[in-house]
Amino acid sequence: MKQTPSPTDYNFRAKDCLLGAQMLFVAFGALVLVPLLTGLNANVALFTAGAGTLIFQVITRGRVPVFLASSFAFIAPIIYGVNQWGIAGTMCGLVAAGLLYAVLSVVVRVFGSGILHKILPPIVTGPVIMVIGLVLAPVAIHMASGRTGDGSAWLVPETTALIIAGVALAVTILVSLLGRGLFKLIPILSGITAGYITSLILDGTGFSATAQAAFDPGALQNWTAPALISMQAVTTAPWFAMPDFTFPVWNLEAILFIVPVAIAPAIEHFGDILAIGGISGRDYVDDPGIENTLLGDGVATSFAALLGGPPNTTYSEVSGAVALTKSFNPAIMTWAAITAILLAFVGKLGGFLNTIPVPVMGGIMVLLFGAIAVIGINTLIKAGTDLMQPRNLAIVAIILVFGIGGMSFDLAIVKLGGIGLAGVVGVLLNLILPAGHEA
Known part of the structure; x- marks a missing residue:
C-alpha cells in the first residue's frame, strides 16, 4: 500500500506553480526594495533570491518551507560600501559575510547551538540591530x-515629495494594522503601489509641473523635473535580457567593515527557523539541523554576492503566508524560486522598477529603518536585560556610540569603522568584561 506523504514533506507537483508564484508576490515588495535603495540591480536580486532558495533547499534536503531573499540588515553597509568602494568592492565583503555563516555552522556542529547565544547574546545583537536602523535614519x-x-541634491520638490512619502508611509502602516488575509502580508508592496499611483495622479493633474516651476532649491543642486515618472526606461528596455551581473573584486577593507554586520542576522536566522518550525509543527532545529540551515543561508548569501545581488535571508512575510494558507510543502518554495529566476530575465520589469520616484522609497524607509531599531530594542526587552547593570550599560553604550557616531580605526592596511566596528567591539567586550553579579 502506497504511503500518503505528510503535508510537510517535499512533494514537487505542477499544480502548485501558482501557489509558488503567490509566495513570491508576498515577498516581492521587500525583495526589490533592497536593491532599489542600495543601487544594486533588481533583476539580479530576483535571480539570486531564486537561486539562493534552491541552494538552501539542496543543503537542507528540501525540509524547510522558507523563501530566501534580500536582507534588510545589510542595507546600511551596502549603501556605505557602494559609495566607498563601488558595487564590486562591496560584493567582496558580502561574500565574506556569507562565509561567516558557514563558519558559525561549523561551530554549531562542534559545540551545539547554545554556543551562538554565548558568543552573540542579546546584549550584543540587540544594540547592533539598533545601530543598523538608526544609522540609516538621515537617508530615510x-x-x-x-x-x-x-542630501546633496534635490530630485523632487519638497512639497511634492512629502505628499508622496506621506501616502506611501500611511498606506504601509494601515495595511499592516488593518489588512486581512494575504493582503496583510504585503504592506510594503501596498505602500509602494499607493505612492506610485499618487505620483501618477500628481503628474496627470499638473501639480508636479507647477510645484517644480515654483521650487527654490537653495544651495543644493537641482535635479528635479516637471514629471515624477518617465516611462522611457520601460520603453527602451528589452522584453528579455540577461540580468546585469556584477562580480566582486578583492577588498579587505570592505570585508572587515561588512562581516561583523552578519552577527545580528545570523542570530535572527535561529529565530526564523524556530518560527517556521512552530508554524508547520516540525523541529527544523533538529532536522535538518540549525547547522545546515545556517550553512544554506550563508552559501546562498555568498552566491548572491558573487553575482552582484544583496545578501539573502529567510522571509517572515512568506512564513506568514505559509501559516495563512497551510502550505507546508517545501516544494512550493521551489516554484517561488523558479518564478523569481524567470522574472529576472524580463528586462522591462527592471525598467519599470526604476521608474518608482525616490520619495515613495523614502516614505517606506522611515518606517522600515525605525522598525529595525525597534527590533533591536525588543531583542533586549525579550531577554530581560537590565541595562543599568554596569557591564550591560558599558557594552550597549559603546556599541551605540561607536556605530551611530561613526567611530573608525585606521589599522595601517585597512580602516574599520561604523557598524562593523560596533559589532566587533560588542563581541569583544562581551567576552572580556567580567560578568559580576549577572552570572
Whole structure:
C-alpha cells in the first residue's frame, strides 16, 4: 500500500506553480526594495533570491518551507560600501559575510547551538540591530523629502515629495494594522503601489509641473523635473535580457567593515527557523539541523554576492503566508524560486522598477529603518536585560556610540569603522568584561 506523504514533506507537483508564484508576490515588495535603495540591480536580486532558495533547499534536503531573499540588515553597509568602494568592492565583503555563516555552522556542529547565544547574546545583537536602523535614519529623511540619500541634491520638490512619502508611509502602516488575509502580508508592496499611483495622479493633474516651476532649491543642486515618472526606461528596455551581473573584486577593507554586520542576522536566522518550525509543527532545529540551515543561508548569501545581488535571508512575510494558507510543502518554495529566476530575465520589469520616484522609497524607509531599531530594542526587552547593570550599560553604550557616531580605526592596511566596528567591539567586550553579579 502506497504511503500518503505528510503535508510537510517535499512533494514537487505542477499544480502548485501558482501557489509558488503567490509566495513570491508576498515577498516581492521587500525583495526589490533592497536593491532599489542600495543601487544594486533588481533583476539580479530576483535571480539570486531564486537561486539562493534552491541552494538552501539542496543543503537542507528540501525540509524547510522558507523563501530566501534580500536582507534588510545589510542595507546600511551596502549603501556605505557602494559609495566607498563601488558595487564590486562591496560584493567582496558580502561574500565574506556569507562565509561567516558557514563558519558559525561549523561551530554549531562542534559545540551545539547554545554556543551562538554565548558568543552573540542579546546584549550584543540587540544594540547592533539598533545601530543598523538608526544609522540609516538621515537617508530615510533625505529621500522622503525629495533629496538624494546623502542630501546633496534635490530630485523632487519638497512639497511634492512629502505628499508622496506621506501616502506611501500611511498606506504601509494601515495595511499592516488593518489588512486581512494575504493582503496583510504585503504592506510594503501596498505602500509602494499607493505612492506610485499618487505620483501618477500628481503628474496627470499638473501639480508636479507647477510645484517644480515654483521650487527654490537653495544651495543644493537641482535635479528635479516637471514629471515624477518617465516611462522611457520601460520603453527602451528589452522584453528579455540577461540580468546585469556584477562580480566582486578583492577588498579587505570592505570585508572587515561588512562581516561583523552578519552577527545580528545570523542570530535572527535561529529565530526564523524556530518560527517556521512552530508554524508547520516540525523541529527544523533538529532536522535538518540549525547547522545546515545556517550553512544554506550563508552559501546562498555568498552566491548572491558573487553575482552582484544583496545578501539573502529567510522571509517572515512568506512564513506568514505559509501559516495563512497551510502550505507546508517545501516544494512550493521551489516554484517561488523558479518564478523569481524567470522574472529576472524580463528586462522591462527592471525598467519599470526604476521608474518608482525616490520619495515613495523614502516614505517606506522611515518606517522600515525605525522598525529595525525597534527590533533591536525588543531583542533586549525579550531577554530581560537590565541595562543599568554596569557591564550591560558599558557594552550597549559603546556599541551605540561607536556605530551611530561613526567611530573608525585606521589599522595601517585597512580602516574599520561604523557598524562593523560596533559589532566587533560588542563581541569583544562581551567576552572580556567580567560578568559580576549577572552570572
